[in-house]
Amino acid sequence: MQIEQVIGSVNGDTTAQAIQLRMRAAGQNFVSGGKLVVFDAAGLNPITVLDVASNVANGAVGAHVLIASVNFPSHTMPTAVPDFTMANLIPASYFAAGSLAWESNAGTVFWRLSWGGAAYTGPCTGSTDNDVDGNFCPPFGDALPSSCTRALEFQGSATDFSTNNAADYLLIGSPIVFVNNAGTSFTVVASLPTVTITAPDPNASFVPLDPGKFSIKRVGCTDSDLTVFYAISGTARNGVDYRRLSGSATIRSGTPKAAITVKPIDDGIPGPDETVILTLSPDPSYTIGSRNSATVTIRNNK
Structure with a gap:
Protein backbone atom coordinates (compact mmCIF):
# COMPACT_ATOMS: atom_id res chain seq x y z
CA MET A 1 0.00 0.00 0.00
CA VAL A 189 -11.96 23.60 -5.13
CA ALA A 190 -9.14 26.10 -4.89
CA SER A 191 -9.92 29.79 -4.43
CA LEU A 192 -8.68 31.93 -7.31
CA PRO A 193 -6.47 34.99 -6.85
CA THR A 194 -8.03 38.38 -7.54
CA VAL A 195 -6.10 40.66 -9.90
CA THR A 196 -6.26 44.44 -10.34
CA ILE A 197 -4.37 46.97 -12.44
CA THR A 198 -3.22 50.50 -11.63
CA ALA A 199 -0.88 53.07 -13.14
CA PRO A 200 1.52 54.11 -10.35
CA ASP A 201 3.40 56.25 -12.89
CA PRO A 202 0.62 57.50 -15.20
CA ASN A 203 2.68 60.12 -17.04
CA ALA A 204 5.18 59.43 -19.80
CA SER A 205 6.71 61.75 -22.37
CA PHE A 206 8.48 61.71 -25.71
CA VAL A 207 10.79 64.64 -24.86
CA PRO A 208 12.48 64.28 -22.52
CA LEU A 209 12.11 60.53 -22.87
CA ASP A 210 10.29 59.32 -19.78
CA PRO A 211 8.52 55.95 -19.42
CA GLY A 212 5.21 55.35 -17.68
CA LYS A 213 4.30 52.30 -15.66
CA PHE A 214 1.36 49.98 -15.01
CA SER A 215 1.21 47.54 -12.12
CA ILE A 216 -0.80 44.32 -12.00
CA LYS A 217 -1.37 43.05 -8.47
CA ARG A 218 -2.82 39.80 -7.17
CA VAL A 219 -4.46 39.11 -3.83
CA GLY A 220 -4.39 35.48 -2.74
CA CYS A 221 -1.89 32.69 -3.17
CA THR A 222 1.57 33.62 -4.44
CA ASP A 223 3.09 30.14 -4.50
CA SER A 224 3.23 29.85 -8.30
CA ASP A 225 3.61 31.98 -11.42
CA LEU A 226 0.40 33.65 -12.61
CA THR A 227 0.01 34.97 -16.16
CA VAL A 228 -2.49 37.82 -16.45
CA PHE A 229 -3.88 38.92 -19.80
CA TYR A 230 -4.90 42.43 -20.82
CA ALA A 231 -6.40 44.26 -23.80
CA ILE A 232 -4.64 47.34 -25.20
CA SER A 233 -6.45 50.46 -26.36
CA GLY A 234 -6.02 54.25 -26.34
CA THR A 235 -4.93 56.81 -28.91
CA ALA A 236 -1.25 55.79 -28.85
CA ARG A 237 -0.32 52.96 -31.23
CA ASN A 238 1.22 49.81 -29.79
CA GLY A 239 4.66 49.23 -31.31
CA VAL A 240 4.63 52.61 -33.07
CA ASP A 241 4.25 55.29 -30.41
CA TYR A 242 5.68 53.08 -27.66
CA ARG A 243 7.58 49.81 -27.41
CA ARG A 244 5.29 46.90 -28.17
CA LEU A 245 3.38 45.39 -25.27
CA SER A 246 2.60 41.68 -25.47
CA GLY A 247 -0.90 41.57 -23.98
CA SER A 248 0.14 39.54 -20.94
CA ALA A 249 2.26 39.87 -17.82
CA THR A 250 3.53 37.14 -15.51
CA ILE A 251 3.51 37.63 -11.76
CA ARG A 252 6.35 35.43 -10.53
CA SER A 253 6.08 32.90 -7.74
CA GLY A 254 6.48 34.48 -4.32
CA THR A 255 5.66 37.99 -5.52
CA PRO A 256 2.34 39.87 -5.43
CA LYS A 257 2.68 42.04 -8.53
CA ALA A 258 4.26 42.62 -11.93
CA ALA A 259 5.19 45.88 -13.65
CA ILE A 260 4.47 46.82 -17.27
CA THR A 261 6.58 49.68 -18.57
CA VAL A 262 5.40 51.99 -21.35
CA LYS A 263 8.49 53.19 -23.26
CA PRO A 264 7.63 56.00 -25.72
CA ILE A 265 9.11 56.04 -29.23
CA ASP A 266 9.83 59.59 -30.41
CA ASP A 267 8.98 60.00 -34.09
CA GLY A 268 10.03 63.67 -34.07
CA ILE A 269 6.57 64.85 -35.17
CA PRO A 270 4.72 67.30 -32.91
CA GLY A 271 1.22 66.23 -31.93
CA PRO A 272 -1.28 65.94 -29.10
CA ASP A 273 -0.86 63.89 -25.97
CA GLU A 274 -1.64 60.20 -26.46
CA THR A 275 -3.06 57.54 -24.15
CA VAL A 276 -2.29 53.89 -23.46
CA ILE A 277 -5.18 52.03 -21.80
CA LEU A 278 -4.81 48.51 -20.43
CA THR A 279 -7.92 46.55 -19.45
CA LEU A 280 -7.66 43.18 -17.73
CA SER A 281 -9.03 40.23 -19.70
CA PRO A 282 -10.87 37.27 -18.13
CA ASP A 283 -9.10 33.94 -17.62
CA PRO A 284 -10.00 30.76 -15.68
CA SER A 285 -6.92 31.13 -13.47
CA TYR A 286 -8.00 34.36 -11.72
CA THR A 287 -10.86 36.73 -10.99
CA ILE A 288 -10.78 40.42 -11.85
CA GLY A 289 -11.22 43.03 -9.13
CA SER A 290 -12.90 46.43 -9.35
CA ARG A 291 -9.77 48.16 -10.65
CA ASN A 292 -9.82 46.48 -14.03
CA SER A 293 -8.45 49.28 -16.23
CA ALA A 294 -5.76 51.96 -16.03
CA THR A 295 -4.33 54.68 -18.26
CA VAL A 296 -0.88 56.07 -18.99
CA THR A 297 -0.69 59.36 -20.86
CA ILE A 298 2.28 60.05 -23.14
CA ARG A 299 2.91 63.81 -23.13
CA ASN A 300 4.06 65.39 -26.38
CA ASN A 301 6.24 68.15 -24.96
CA LYS A 302 7.23 69.74 -28.25
Whole structure:
Protein backbone atom coordinates (compact mmCIF):
# COMPACT_ATOMS: atom_id res chain seq x y z
CA MET A 1 0.00 0.00 0.00
CA GLN A 2 1.33 3.42 -1.00
CA ILE A 3 0.70 6.76 0.64
CA GLU A 4 -0.18 8.28 -2.71
CA GLN A 5 -1.41 11.77 -1.88
CA VAL A 6 -1.59 14.08 1.13
CA ILE A 7 -3.12 17.53 1.49
CA GLY A 8 -2.67 19.40 4.76
CA SER A 9 -4.90 22.39 4.06
CA VAL A 10 -7.30 23.81 1.50
CA ASN A 11 -7.22 27.56 0.88
CA GLY A 12 -5.45 27.96 4.23
CA ASP A 13 -7.99 25.86 6.16
CA THR A 14 -5.75 23.44 8.08
CA THR A 15 -8.80 21.51 9.29
CA ALA A 16 -9.43 20.39 5.69
CA GLN A 17 -7.05 17.45 5.22
CA ALA A 18 -7.03 14.23 3.22
CA ILE A 19 -4.77 11.21 2.74
CA GLN A 20 -5.12 8.85 -0.21
CA LEU A 21 -3.70 5.34 -0.11
CA ARG A 22 -3.22 3.19 -3.21
CA MET A 23 -2.94 -0.59 -3.45
CA ARG A 24 0.25 -1.98 -4.97
CA ALA A 25 -1.14 -5.50 -5.20
CA ALA A 26 -4.53 -7.16 -5.41
CA GLY A 27 -6.19 -7.99 -2.13
CA GLN A 28 -4.80 -5.11 -0.10
CA ASN A 29 -8.34 -4.00 0.72
CA PHE A 30 -8.05 -5.86 4.03
CA VAL A 31 -6.95 -2.68 5.75
CA SER A 32 -8.38 -3.32 9.20
CA GLY A 33 -5.49 -3.65 11.59
CA GLY A 34 -3.57 -0.92 9.79
CA LYS A 35 -3.17 2.64 10.97
CA LEU A 36 -1.85 6.02 9.89
CA VAL A 37 0.48 7.68 12.38
CA VAL A 38 2.07 11.12 12.04
CA PHE A 39 5.30 12.17 13.79
CA ASP A 40 6.98 15.51 14.44
CA ALA A 41 10.28 16.74 12.97
CA ALA A 42 12.30 14.55 15.31
CA GLY A 43 10.19 11.49 14.61
CA LEU A 44 8.64 11.79 18.08
CA ASN A 45 5.24 12.61 19.57
CA PRO A 46 3.22 10.19 17.43
CA ILE A 47 -0.42 10.96 16.76
CA THR A 48 -2.70 8.30 15.32
CA VAL A 49 -4.52 9.90 12.41
CA LEU A 50 -6.67 6.79 11.97
CA ASP A 51 -6.69 3.24 13.31
CA VAL A 52 -8.65 1.44 10.60
CA ALA A 53 -11.38 -0.76 12.06
CA SER A 54 -12.89 -2.26 8.89
CA ASN A 55 -11.97 -3.31 5.36
CA VAL A 56 -12.94 -1.79 2.01
CA ALA A 57 -14.63 -3.62 -0.85
CA ASN A 58 -12.42 -2.89 -3.86
CA GLY A 59 -9.12 -4.76 -3.71
CA ALA A 60 -7.89 -4.30 -7.28
CA VAL A 61 -4.38 -3.15 -8.10
CA GLY A 62 -4.43 0.65 -8.07
CA ALA A 63 -7.60 0.89 -5.99
CA HIS A 64 -7.68 3.74 -3.51
CA VAL A 65 -8.58 4.29 0.11
CA LEU A 66 -9.57 7.87 0.97
CA ILE A 67 -9.18 9.11 4.53
CA ALA A 68 -10.33 12.68 5.11
CA SER A 69 -11.10 15.13 7.88
CA VAL A 70 -14.64 16.19 8.71
CA ASN A 71 -14.17 19.57 7.00
CA PHE A 72 -12.49 18.29 3.83
CA PRO A 73 -15.65 17.33 1.85
CA SER A 74 -16.95 20.91 1.94
CA HIS A 75 -13.91 21.91 -0.14
CA THR A 76 -14.48 19.48 -3.03
CA MET A 77 -16.73 19.16 -6.03
CA PRO A 78 -18.74 17.00 -5.79
CA THR A 79 -18.81 16.73 -2.02
CA ALA A 80 -16.26 14.07 -1.10
CA VAL A 81 -17.37 10.74 0.31
CA PRO A 82 -14.29 9.39 2.09
CA ASP A 83 -13.93 5.76 3.03
CA PHE A 84 -12.86 6.75 6.54
CA THR A 85 -12.88 9.94 8.61
CA MET A 86 -9.65 11.02 10.28
CA ALA A 87 -9.72 10.57 14.05
CA ASN A 88 -7.03 13.23 14.45
CA LEU A 89 -5.66 15.94 12.19
CA ILE A 90 -2.04 16.34 11.18
CA PRO A 91 -1.05 19.18 13.55
CA ALA A 92 -0.10 22.43 11.85
CA SER A 93 3.10 22.38 13.93
CA TYR A 94 4.14 19.25 12.01
CA PHE A 95 3.78 20.90 8.58
CA ALA A 96 7.33 22.29 8.46
CA ALA A 97 8.85 18.85 8.96
CA GLY A 98 7.38 15.52 9.91
CA SER A 99 6.60 11.98 8.88
CA LEU A 100 3.46 9.98 8.08
CA ALA A 101 3.55 6.21 8.36
CA TRP A 102 1.15 3.50 7.19
CA GLU A 103 1.83 0.71 9.63
CA SER A 104 0.39 -2.37 11.25
CA ASN A 105 -0.97 -2.35 14.77
CA ALA A 106 2.15 -4.31 15.68
CA GLY A 107 4.29 -1.37 14.52
CA THR A 108 5.59 -2.63 11.15
CA VAL A 109 5.94 0.40 8.86
CA PHE A 110 4.75 -0.54 5.37
CA TRP A 111 5.14 2.95 3.86
CA ARG A 112 6.62 6.16 5.19
CA LEU A 113 6.36 9.68 3.83
CA SER A 114 8.65 12.24 5.46
CA TRP A 115 8.96 15.91 4.51
CA GLY A 116 10.91 19.01 5.48
CA GLY A 117 14.30 18.05 4.05
CA ALA A 118 17.15 18.32 6.56
CA ALA A 119 14.74 19.68 9.18
CA TYR A 120 13.34 16.17 9.54
CA THR A 121 15.70 14.21 11.78
CA GLY A 122 13.53 11.24 12.70
CA PRO A 123 13.65 7.65 11.45
CA CYS A 124 13.31 6.79 7.78
CA THR A 125 13.11 3.03 8.02
CA GLY A 126 10.31 0.66 7.16
CA SER A 127 9.51 -2.75 5.76
CA THR A 128 11.15 -3.92 2.53
CA ASP A 129 7.68 -4.92 1.26
CA ASN A 130 7.39 -1.55 -0.48
CA ASP A 131 10.93 -0.19 -0.43
CA VAL A 132 13.81 -2.38 -1.60
CA ASP A 133 16.28 -1.34 1.11
CA GLY A 134 13.71 -0.34 3.71
CA ASN A 135 14.95 3.27 3.75
CA PHE A 136 12.37 5.82 2.59
CA CYS A 137 14.73 8.81 2.99
CA PRO A 138 15.98 11.34 2.11
CA PRO A 139 12.75 13.15 2.99
CA PHE A 140 10.82 15.30 0.56
CA GLY A 141 12.60 18.64 0.57
CA ASP A 142 9.74 21.04 1.24
CA ALA A 143 7.13 21.48 3.94
CA LEU A 144 3.50 20.51 3.74
CA PRO A 145 1.82 23.72 2.53
CA SER A 146 -0.31 25.46 5.15
CA SER A 147 -1.77 28.02 2.77
CA CYS A 148 -3.13 28.06 -0.76
CA THR A 149 -4.07 24.65 -2.16
CA ARG A 150 -1.32 22.16 -2.96
CA ALA A 151 -0.96 18.43 -2.38
CA LEU A 152 2.02 16.14 -2.00
CA GLU A 153 1.69 13.37 -4.59
CA PHE A 154 3.60 10.13 -5.28
CA GLN A 155 4.77 10.21 -8.90
CA GLY A 156 5.20 6.49 -9.50
CA SER A 157 2.69 3.97 -10.82
CA ALA A 158 0.47 1.81 -8.64
CA THR A 159 2.91 -1.09 -8.70
CA ASP A 160 6.09 0.92 -8.10
CA PHE A 161 8.27 0.49 -5.05
CA SER A 162 9.39 3.52 -3.11
CA THR A 163 12.76 4.90 -4.22
CA ASN A 164 13.01 7.69 -1.66
CA ASN A 165 10.65 10.46 -0.63
CA ALA A 166 12.76 13.22 -2.20
CA ALA A 167 12.66 11.53 -5.60
CA ASP A 168 9.17 10.06 -5.45
CA TYR A 169 6.99 12.98 -4.40
CA LEU A 170 6.01 16.29 -5.96
CA LEU A 171 3.92 19.24 -4.79
CA ILE A 172 1.04 19.66 -7.22
CA GLY A 173 -1.49 22.43 -7.70
CA SER A 174 -4.93 22.56 -9.27
CA PRO A 175 -6.56 20.42 -10.36
CA ILE A 176 -6.09 18.22 -7.30
CA VAL A 177 -8.25 15.10 -7.45
CA PHE A 178 -8.86 12.53 -4.73
CA VAL A 179 -10.49 9.15 -5.35
CA ASN A 180 -12.31 6.87 -2.92
CA ASN A 181 -12.47 3.08 -2.92
CA ALA A 182 -15.61 3.08 -5.06
CA GLY A 183 -13.65 4.93 -7.77
CA THR A 184 -15.48 8.25 -7.41
CA SER A 185 -13.34 11.33 -8.03
CA PHE A 186 -13.50 14.54 -6.01
CA THR A 187 -11.80 17.73 -7.20
CA VAL A 188 -10.49 20.13 -4.59
CA VAL A 189 -11.96 23.60 -5.13
CA ALA A 190 -9.14 26.10 -4.89
CA SER A 191 -9.92 29.79 -4.43
CA LEU A 192 -8.68 31.93 -7.31
CA PRO A 193 -6.47 34.99 -6.85
CA THR A 194 -8.03 38.38 -7.54
CA VAL A 195 -6.10 40.66 -9.90
CA THR A 196 -6.26 44.44 -10.34
CA ILE A 197 -4.37 46.97 -12.44
CA THR A 198 -3.22 50.50 -11.63
CA ALA A 199 -0.88 53.07 -13.14
CA PRO A 200 1.52 54.11 -10.35
CA ASP A 201 3.40 56.25 -12.89
CA PRO A 202 0.62 57.50 -15.20
CA ASN A 203 2.68 60.12 -17.04
CA ALA A 204 5.18 59.43 -19.80
CA SER A 205 6.71 61.75 -22.37
CA PHE A 206 8.48 61.71 -25.71
CA VAL A 207 10.79 64.64 -24.86
CA PRO A 208 12.48 64.28 -22.52
CA LEU A 209 12.11 60.53 -22.87
CA ASP A 210 10.29 59.32 -19.78
CA PRO A 211 8.52 55.95 -19.42
CA GLY A 212 5.21 55.35 -17.68
CA LYS A 213 4.30 52.30 -15.66
CA PHE A 214 1.36 49.98 -15.01
CA SER A 215 1.21 47.54 -12.12
CA ILE A 216 -0.80 44.32 -12.00
CA LYS A 217 -1.37 43.05 -8.47
CA ARG A 218 -2.82 39.80 -7.17
CA VAL A 219 -4.46 39.11 -3.83
CA GLY A 220 -4.39 35.48 -2.74
CA CYS A 221 -1.89 32.69 -3.17
CA THR A 222 1.57 33.62 -4.44
CA ASP A 223 3.09 30.14 -4.50
CA SER A 224 3.23 29.85 -8.30
CA ASP A 225 3.61 31.98 -11.42
CA LEU A 226 0.40 33.65 -12.61
CA THR A 227 0.01 34.97 -16.16
CA VAL A 228 -2.49 37.82 -16.45
CA PHE A 229 -3.88 38.92 -19.80
CA TYR A 230 -4.90 42.43 -20.82
CA ALA A 231 -6.40 44.26 -23.80
CA ILE A 232 -4.64 47.34 -25.20
CA SER A 233 -6.45 50.46 -26.36
CA GLY A 234 -6.02 54.25 -26.34
CA THR A 235 -4.93 56.81 -28.91
CA ALA A 236 -1.25 55.79 -28.85
CA ARG A 237 -0.32 52.96 -31.23
CA ASN A 238 1.22 49.81 -29.79
CA GLY A 239 4.66 49.23 -31.31
CA VAL A 240 4.63 52.61 -33.07
CA ASP A 241 4.25 55.29 -30.41
CA TYR A 242 5.68 53.08 -27.66
CA ARG A 243 7.58 49.81 -27.41
CA ARG A 244 5.29 46.90 -28.17
CA LEU A 245 3.38 45.39 -25.27
CA SER A 246 2.60 41.68 -25.47
CA GLY A 247 -0.90 41.57 -23.98
CA SER A 248 0.14 39.54 -20.94
CA ALA A 249 2.26 39.87 -17.82
CA THR A 250 3.53 37.14 -15.51
CA ILE A 251 3.51 37.63 -11.76
CA ARG A 252 6.35 35.43 -10.53
CA SER A 253 6.08 32.90 -7.74
CA GLY A 254 6.48 34.48 -4.32
CA THR A 255 5.66 37.99 -5.52
CA PRO A 256 2.34 39.87 -5.43
CA LYS A 257 2.68 42.04 -8.53
CA ALA A 258 4.26 42.62 -11.93
CA ALA A 259 5.19 45.88 -13.65
CA ILE A 260 4.47 46.82 -17.27
CA THR A 261 6.58 49.68 -18.57
CA VAL A 262 5.40 51.99 -21.35
CA LYS A 263 8.49 53.19 -23.26
CA PRO A 264 7.63 56.00 -25.72
CA ILE A 265 9.11 56.04 -29.23
CA ASP A 266 9.83 59.59 -30.41
CA ASP A 267 8.98 60.00 -34.09
CA GLY A 268 10.03 63.67 -34.07
CA ILE A 269 6.57 64.85 -35.17
CA PRO A 270 4.72 67.30 -32.91
CA GLY A 271 1.22 66.23 -31.93
CA PRO A 272 -1.28 65.94 -29.10
CA ASP A 273 -0.86 63.89 -25.97
CA GLU A 274 -1.64 60.20 -26.46
CA THR A 275 -3.06 57.54 -24.15
CA VAL A 276 -2.29 53.89 -23.46
CA ILE A 277 -5.18 52.03 -21.80
CA LEU A 278 -4.81 48.51 -20.43
CA THR A 279 -7.92 46.55 -19.45
CA LEU A 280 -7.66 43.18 -17.73
CA SER A 281 -9.03 40.23 -19.70
CA PRO A 282 -10.87 37.27 -18.13
CA ASP A 283 -9.10 33.94 -17.62
CA PRO A 284 -10.00 30.76 -15.68
CA SER A 285 -6.92 31.13 -13.47
CA TYR A 286 -8.00 34.36 -11.72
CA THR A 287 -10.86 36.73 -10.99
CA ILE A 288 -10.78 40.42 -11.85
CA GLY A 289 -11.22 43.03 -9.13
CA SER A 290 -12.90 46.43 -9.35
CA ARG A 291 -9.77 48.16 -10.65
CA ASN A 292 -9.82 46.48 -14.03
CA SER A 293 -8.45 49.28 -16.23
CA ALA A 294 -5.76 51.96 -16.03
CA THR A 295 -4.33 54.68 -18.26
CA VAL A 296 -0.88 56.07 -18.99
CA THR A 297 -0.69 59.36 -20.86
CA ILE A 298 2.28 60.05 -23.14
CA ARG A 299 2.91 63.81 -23.13
CA ASN A 300 4.06 65.39 -26.38
CA ASN A 301 6.24 68.15 -24.96
CA LYS A 302 7.23 69.74 -28.25
